[in-house]
Amino acid sequence: MFFHQLCRALGRNMKKLVAIILFLSGMALANDDKIDDRVVNVDEQNRVMNTAIMQARSTLDSFFKLHDAPPEGAENFKLKVMLSDENGVEHFWFTPFKRVEGGFAGVLVNEPSVVNSVEFGKVYGFKRDQITDWGYELNGRQYGSYTVCALFTFMEKEIVATYKRDHGFVCKP
Numbered sequence: 001m002f003f004h005q006l007c008r009a010l011g012r013n014m015k016k017l018v019a020i021i022l023f024l025s026g027m028a029l030a031n032d033d034k035i036d037d038r039v040v041n042v043d044e045q046n047r048v049m050n051t052a053i054m055q056a057r058s059t060l061d062s063f064f065k066l067h068d069a070p071p072e073g074a075e076n077f078k079l080k081v082m083l084s085d086e087n088g089v090e091h092f093w094f095t096p097f098k099r100v101e102g103g104f105a106g107v108l109v110n111e112p113s114v115v116n117s118v119e120f121g122k123v124y125g126f127k128r129d130q131i132t133d134w135g136y137e138l139n140g141r142q143y144g145s146y147t148v149c150a151l152f153t154f155m156e157k158e159i160v161a162t163y164k165r166d167h168g169f170v171c172k173p
Contacts, residue, residue, distance in 0.1 A: 052150035056133040063134040073139040080133035081126045085117040103127040141168040
């Protein structure tokens with residue numbers, strides 16, 4: 001199974017919990033030599049994560065312009081979207097995605113861990129205000145992914161170095 005837990009940073013009895021999925025790339029997952037995805041739980045009041053979400057949202061229009069007219073070598077455009085049900089809140093990557101009347105639609109590319117009302121590989125609609133991150137690859141390097149970079153602050157340095165090496169994350173300080 002590609003999706004397993006890295007840590008349970010917060011107890012299960014916390015009322016407000018946000019599960020953030022660290023999704024790297026469907027193609028990268030097929031390579032057994034690369035580090036797999038992890039699920040990391042983060043309190044919804046976490047300053048580092050909320051700052052990352054604000055940065056991603058503030059640059060969303062620029063991302064959409066790039067998506068609509070990608071430079072040579074740009075691929076794997078994705079959006080991270082917050083979904084919820086009676087079980088809680090979880091953030092999922094969607095790729096590919098497109099604009100539709102009233103918002104967006106895309107293919108969910110994570111296995112749910114908290115939210116049980118969605119399934120991996122199915123198409124779902126969502127609104128702009130549900131988007132919490134974006135990312136794309138350019139010549140083997142991953143740009144955007146603000147929440148992934150924020151998650152790196154909670155992880156061991158060796159694991160972060162492996163993710164960056166294996167998947168080309170470019171995290172701005």
